[in-house]
Amino acid sequence: MNLFKHWKKDLPSSLVVFFVALPLCLGVALASGAPPFAGLIAGLIGGVLVGYLSGSAIGVSGPAAGLVVIVLNAITELGSYELFLTAVILAGIIQILLGIFRAGVIGYYFPSAVIKGMLSAIGIMIFIQQIPLALGFSGDVNTDRINLSGLHDQLTPGAILITLISLGILLIWDEVLAKKNKMFKLIPAPLIAVIVGIILYVTIGTSGFLALHETQLVSVPVPKDFSSFMGQFTLPDFSALSNGSVYVIAFTIAIVASLETLLSVEATDKLDPYKRQTPTNRELIAQGIGNSISGFIGGIPITQVVVRSTANVMSGAVSKLSAILHGFLILLSVIAIPTFLNLIPQAVLASVLLVIGYKLANPKSFVQMYKLGKAQFIPFIVTVIGIVATDLLKGILIGLTIGLIVVLLKSYYNSHHVLLKEYQGKQNLFHINFAEEVTFINKGPIMKELDALEKDSYLELDFRKTKILDYDILEYLDEFSIKAKNNNINIKMIAEKETLDNPESFRKYFGHQVFQLGH
Incomplete structure (x- = not known):
């Protein structure tokens, strides 16, 4: 390509991502207890190097807030x-090995509902976290410390x-002007907002009532x-190779960074208008x-990150060039125009993130998910x-756990379907169609169904669609056949090969090849 x-x-798009990434790189580094320049190094490497090597067309990598606590505790x-x-x-070497041994497949097993929940939650958190900056709270902008009185x-x-x-x-710009004239589509709205913000700060924001x-x-x-x-770059101390704690920390960073990356990949691919994988x-x-x-050159850990990737998608990026250019812009800015960048009010950047947060956590997405059941x-x-x-990570694990429970409950009730038919003029013929997979999870509802049969009933057990029949189910059917005989319940078993009336032993008929039933 x-x-x-x-x-x-x-x-x-790269300009938009740059303006979103710059304060995040600095903020994540400071929150992690690392030098601010370490965050810029990570942003540069994540943009240029990872952006080039990655197979993602629109994903953006850089320092991630999800690793802040781990990095702070490790330092x-x-x-x-x-x-x-x-x-x-x-940690990087461990990640390379994970990729070589194809551990990336883990990312395919996250349910769509959980990924969409992650996107909406990140949107909510982005929106909430930007409110103090948008309102210009003086001093500590931590929302937990705001004195409401x-x-x-x-x-x-x-x-x-x-x-x-x-x-x-x-x-x-996006909702009105860009729709009226194509010229406005060529210039990103966040860039105009930043320029206007700098002008406002220089003219009215340095002194007086409106001072920042x-x-x-x-x-x-x-x-x-x-x-x-050059003095801002820090070299590693390889004497740490004899410290066992370093390996534990490296493994922790590798696993958490890989999980965050895989989650971001799943989320970003869903946002990609071209639906590339x-x-x-x-x-x-x-x-x-x-x-x-x-x-090696003094940067903090990197992952693919949802916020910057989302900003990239929503700004109209098509290829990885956007991510690569944003990395070069970070490098250029810290070399050529650091003083100019320090004139940008954080309120402008907060406004950009407020819009992104709202788009991610759009109330319409909640309504759509509710309608899906x-x-x-x-x-x-x-x-x-x-x-x-x-x-x-904790929220994702909670969501996955609930998702698994929902799947198990669905499987619990979807193992079979009961039809009531007439037999010799009597309403006492029960025909049960079994699903393709019937496992020990389904034992409960099957037991409830069969144990409720009255005496002198007729029962047809239809296994023609069944591909997997767990041994636990066979064992119970064997036990039930004895009970059925005592209660004069006539059983007919229908399988693909043949039909048996009152089989003496289900296990004897199916043998131990329960995973190849009828096929």
Whole structure:
């Protein structure tokens, strides 16, 4: 595929992803207890290297919020960031091995309802997390620490104004202007919002009633010269190879990063308007190479990330060029224009993420899932609540557990179908059609059905569609045949090969080849 074939769409998308990724790279690094520059390194490697090696057309990789707690605890436990970087390199090697041994197939076993629940939950979390930045809360923007009694004293009018104007630009640009003139489609709305935000800050946001605090602006490290720029890279301490804790941390990072990547791949592929499927094993290898290189030059761990991938899709990206260019833009920005980037109000970026969050958690998606029935809606809504109430991985596990229970319950009741027929003028012939797969899970409803038969009944057991018949079921049917004989219940067994009246032993007829019944 020609990498530059769709550059007219990929270039504007890369700008949007860059403006979304930049504060996230810095924020994840700071929250992880790592140097801010380490987040930019991870964003650069995730964009350029992983973006090139990946088989995903629209996925974007970089530092992930889901690894923040693991990274923070690991750095604290090892007592050195240089020692931690060795664990990152080892984690990358483990991921490469997972890809080689085809562990990426795990990603195919996540139910659609759980993936959609994950997307909606991430949308809700994105939306909630941006509210403090959008309203310009002074000091600590952690929503858990907002003093509601003095709410008006913590708001920043200048940030609120910038948020409202930015939201207006984003909504009007895409919903009105872009539909009237193709020219507006060529220029991404977030870029215009950023430019307007900088102008507002420079003109009215530096002093007076609408002034912004320095903490409400993007903060990119500003190197004084080339040597100070190179000094921001950190090399790993390979003496950690003799530390057993490093291997435990590496394995933990590899597993969690791989799971987050596979989940993101599933979610991103569902958003892809061309419905392309990402090769998961190749993705794990690409992520592993990216993490090894990131750790070698001082970066934090990388995964494919839903927020940046979603922004990429919704901005109209067609190929991996968008992800690659966004990585180069990160590199260019920290080298050439760090001072200019530090003029961007965080309220502008919060506005971009508010729109993305709303699109992910659109109320219409909840209504659509509800209309699909309980089997889809229950795992969906449980996943949403689980992720919002706990974290991404715990919420996914809760959703998967509920999804599995729903499947088991469905299988429990769908093992057979009972038809009541007339026999010699009497309403006492029961014909039971068994499903293709009848396992021990179905034993309960089958027992309930057969034990409820009255004396002097006629029973037809139809196994012609059955391919798998568990030994537990055969054992029970053997026991029931004795009871049927005592209650004068006449049994006819219908299989593909032959029909038997009152079989003496089901096990004797089927033998031990229960998985090849009738075939």
